[in-house]
Amino acid sequence: xxxxxxxxxxxxxxxxxxxxxxxxxxxxxxxxxxxxxxxxxxxxxxxxxxxxxxxxxxxxxxxxxxxxxxxxxxxxxxxxxxxxxxxxxxxxxxxxxxxxxxxxxxxxxxxxxxxxxxxxxxxxxxxxxxxxxxxxxxxxxxxxxxxxxxxxxxxxxxxxxxxxxxxxxxxxxxxxxxxxxxxxxxxxxxxxxxxxxxxxxxxxxxxxxxxxxxxxxxxxxxxxxxxxxxxxxxxxxxxxxxxxxxxxxxxxxxxxxxxxxxxxxxxxxxxxxxxxxxxxxxxxxxxxxxxxxxxxxxxxxxxxxxxxxxxxxxxxxxxxxxxxxxxxxxxxxxxxxxxxxxxxxxxxxxxxxxxxxxxxxxxxxxxxxxxxxxxxxxxxxxxxxxxxxxxxxxxxxxxxxxxxxxxxxxxxxxxxxxxxxxxxxxxxxxxxxxxxxxxxxxxxxxxxxxxxxxxxxxxxxxx
Numbered sequence: 469x470x471x472x473x474x475x476x477x478x479x480x481x482x483x484x485x486x487x488x489x490x491x492x493x494x495x496x497x498x499x500x501x502x503x504x505x506x507x508x509x510x511x512x513x514x515x516x517x518x519x520x521x522x523x524x525x526x527x528x529x530x531x532x533x534x535x536x537x538x539x540x541x542x543x544x545x546x547x548x549x550x551x552x553x554x555x556x557x558x559x560x561x562x563x564x565x566x567x568x569x570x571x572x573x574x575x576x577x578x579x580x581x582x583x584x585x586x587x588x589x590x591x592x593x594x595x596x597x598x599x600x601x602x603x604x605x606x607x608x609x610x611x612x613x614x615x616x617x618x619x620x621x622x623x624x625x626x627x628x629x630x631x632x633x634x635x636x637x638x639x640x641x642x643x644x645x646x647x648x649x650x651x652x653x654x655x656x657x658x659x660x661x662x663x664x665x666x667x668x669x670x671x672x673x674x675x676x677x678x679x680x681x682x683x684x685x686x687x688x689x690x691x692x693x694x695x696x697x698x699x700x701x702x703x704x705x706x707x708x709x710x711x712x713x714x715x716x717x718x719x720x721x722x723x724x725x726x727x728x729x730x731x732x733x734x735x736x737x738x739x740x741x742x743x744x745x746x747x748x749x750x751x752x753x754x755x756x757x758x759x760x761x762x763x764x765x766x767x768x769x770x771x772x773x774x775x776x777x778x779x780x781x782x783x784x785x786x787x788x789x790x791x792x793x794x795x796x797x798x799x800x801x802x803x804x805x806x807x808x809x810x811x812x813x814x815x816x817x818x819x820x821x822x823x824x825x826x827x828x829x830x831x832x833x834x835x836x837x838x839x840x841x842x843x844x845x846x847x848x849x850x851x852x853x854x855x856x857x858x859x860x861x862x863x864x865x866x867x868x869x870x871x872x873x874x875x876x877x878x879x880x881x882x883x884x885x886x887x888x889x890x891x892x893x894x895x896x897x898x899x900x901x902x903x904x905x906x907x908x909x910x911x912x913x914x915x916x917x918x919x920x921x922x923x924x925x926x927x928x929x930x931x
Contacts, residue, residue, distance in 0.1 A: 485509040487545040489563065490554030491519045491535075494577035497619035498552045501581065503530055504625065510534075511548055513541040546570065552577060555615075555642040576646045578639065581620035583649070586632040589770055590650065592639045592681050593658030595817050599755070600658060600763040601638040602791055607771040607784045608636065615640040645677040651684040654770055655708065656692035657699065658762070661816040682706040690773055692766060695722075711740075711769060715762045728769045736765065738772050745778065753785050756795060757824030793920035795821060799927040802894065804831070806927040809904040810920030814839060815846040818906035822853040829855035829898040831878070833889045836907030836919070838863035843870045846906065850874055855898050856881070860889040862911040885912055886919065890926055 486502055488495045491514040499510050512523065512535040523535045536542055541563050545551060550573040553564065567574055582588060589610075591601050598616045605612035613623035614637040627633050637652070644650075660678055675698075682691045685708035692711045693699045703710050714722060714729035722729055725742045734750040753764050768781050790796065793810040800806065809821045813836075822830060832854045843866075850857065850871055856878030859867040864882050872880045878896050883889050886903075893901045903923050905916075913919040 484550075485511055485548045486550050486552055487548035488512045488552045489541060489545065489557055490514060491516065491523065492554060492556075493617075494619045494621070495552070495554055496522075497621035497625075498577040498580055499526075499533070501621040501625055502552075503532060508532070511544070512536075513538070513545050515539060515541065546572060549573075550575065552580060553646055555640060555646060557646070559645055574646070574648075576643055578614060578620045578637070578643050579647055579649055581624040581633075582635075582637070584624055584633055586634050587653040588634055589636045589654045589656070589774070590639050590652035590681055591637065591656045591658065591766070591770075592641070592644060592678055593656075594661040594814070595820065596658045596759060596763045596766075597638045597640075598811070599760065599791055599794055600656070600766050601636055603755075603763060603767040603784065603788050604770055605636045606788055607767060607776050607781055608774060611635045612638070614638040615643065639681065641674060641677045644680045645673075647680065649684065650681065651686070652681065652689065654690040654692065654773060655681045655685060656766055656770060657681060657694075657702075658766055659694060660698060661814070682708055690770075692769060692773075694762075695727075711773065713762070713765050713769060715758075715765065728765050730761075730765075736768070738769060740773065747772075747778065748782050748785055752782070754788055755790050757820060759820035759824065760790070760795070792924075793916060795824060796920070796924070798924040799930070801927065801930040804893075804898060805900040806923075807900060807902045807904075808920045808924050808927075809902060810909070810916045810923060812904040812906060813908050813916055815841055815843055815906045818904040819846050819849045821902060821904035822849050825853070825900060825902075828900055829877070831856045831858065831893045831896050831898040831901045833858050833860070833886070833893060833901065833903045834867060834906045835859045835861035835863045835886075835889070836905045836909050836913075837861070837911040838866055838907055840866075843867070847871055847874060850876075856893075856896050858883065858889040858892050860885055861907070863907045867906075886923065887926070890923065894930075 486508055488499050491512050502508050502510050509532045514537055520537055526533050545563055546566055551567055552575055591597055601612050601616050611623045613620045613635050616638040623635050624633055657678055679702050687707055689708040690711055691706050691708040695712045695714050712724050712727040717730045717732055726740055728738045730736055736747045738745055738747050747768055764785060771781050793808055796808040798806050798808045812818045812821055830853055851874045854876055856876055858881045860883045868880060868882050881892050909916045909919040
């Protein structure tokens with residue numbers, strides 16, 4: 469047997485069947501892990517007809533595998549001994565409600581794998597999760613996985629026999645909402661802002677999902693938090709040791725025994741158990757923008773808490789250039805730089821992108837499927853940072869209506885799609901073109917990656 473403690477979740481039986489709801493990346497990874505590392509049977513319930521060939525191929529080669537492909541998941545799943553759920557599945561999905569009613573154990577793909585981990589770091593937040601996760605993984609030489617793209621079950625399968633599994637895990641609010649048994653040795657909440665409220669039902673439920681990251685932590689664990697008022701209740705109830713991140717430069721060193729901060733000379737300090745050291749100068753960090761400075765503060769603090777050498781942390785900060793679709797420089801044409809920030813799917817993310825280029829004439833491209841979140845905070849950043857704005861897609865009308873009264877040197881423009889927006893940008897004066905949509909991509913693209921890849925490919929093809 470590979471699994472070492474699933475008996476805590478599932479009944480002890482000679483023959484066990486686990487139902488996997490959804491055959492996306494996480495469902496496929498969970499299925500692969502269960503079939504390759506246990507004697508359990510797997511039943512997949514999926515709704516995507518594009519997965520049919522893949523499911524049939526697996527059924528033909530694996531006698532312990534079966535599936536159904538239906539417009540709606542059937543009640544057959546409730547006959548299994550436990551459910552593995554996709555993170556995108558609504559909490560009030562009828563199957564999940566029925567499973568809870570009959571006491572059927574429910575796990576996420578992430579929990580399934582992390583029960584096998586020696587220890588792990590878990591990172592969540594509204595913005596900056598992927599960059600912080602990748603930067604920290606580069607400092608620690610450990611596997612980045614989870615919401616960053618590689619399912620945790622896949623990361624576990626990649627471990628060599630006898631190798632300790634100690635991943636760096638990015639966790640979304642969806643995964644936390646479903647997750648019931650997470651205990652990271654180091655947990656971090658980077659920030660919190662209004663996002664995915666429709667899925668969670670309310671701001672309070674969204675916050676509650678994020679705060680679950682520390683629910684099972686013990687006094688030997690760490691919880692890394694910003695020095696912000698909204699996190700004060702969490703500081704009071706968490707059993708973990710608190711490490712505080714000060715995001716803005718301070719006139720004086722803080723009083724906490726465990727914290728990181730920036731002084732007026734732009735030096736970054738780290739303190740643990742009252743012992744302080746200077747990590748680096750702010751200007752040594754390769755990633756641009758205030759938001760990436762904040763991401764770096766979290767990553768370097770967690771790395772040093774884990775015992776990574778100061779020199780390794782410094783070298784990584786100087787060399788790490790960032791991730792695709794996150795303020796990614798994708799080209800230069802006619803004297804303008806083009807930045808792909810397609811990952812900015814909410815107004816808060818667009819704010820930090822617009823603030824990352826002080827003194828530059830920014831031609832801002834925004835739009836897509838509107839999340840209907842407030843634009844009031846974004847408006848002040850647009851007024852101070854944007855040279856021109858081009859709105860496209862489903863959100864264009866609302867964005868123009870709420871932001872169009874701001875006076876911009878090169879004005880506001882509106883069009884149907886991203887291709888037209890990019891074409892308009894070529895005819896405007898400016899220093900850089902910034903795709904930072906502040907919206908979901910689903911009106912024209914399958915996901916933010918496809919949107920960013922389209923933008924980058926088009927820019928690189930300009931002649």
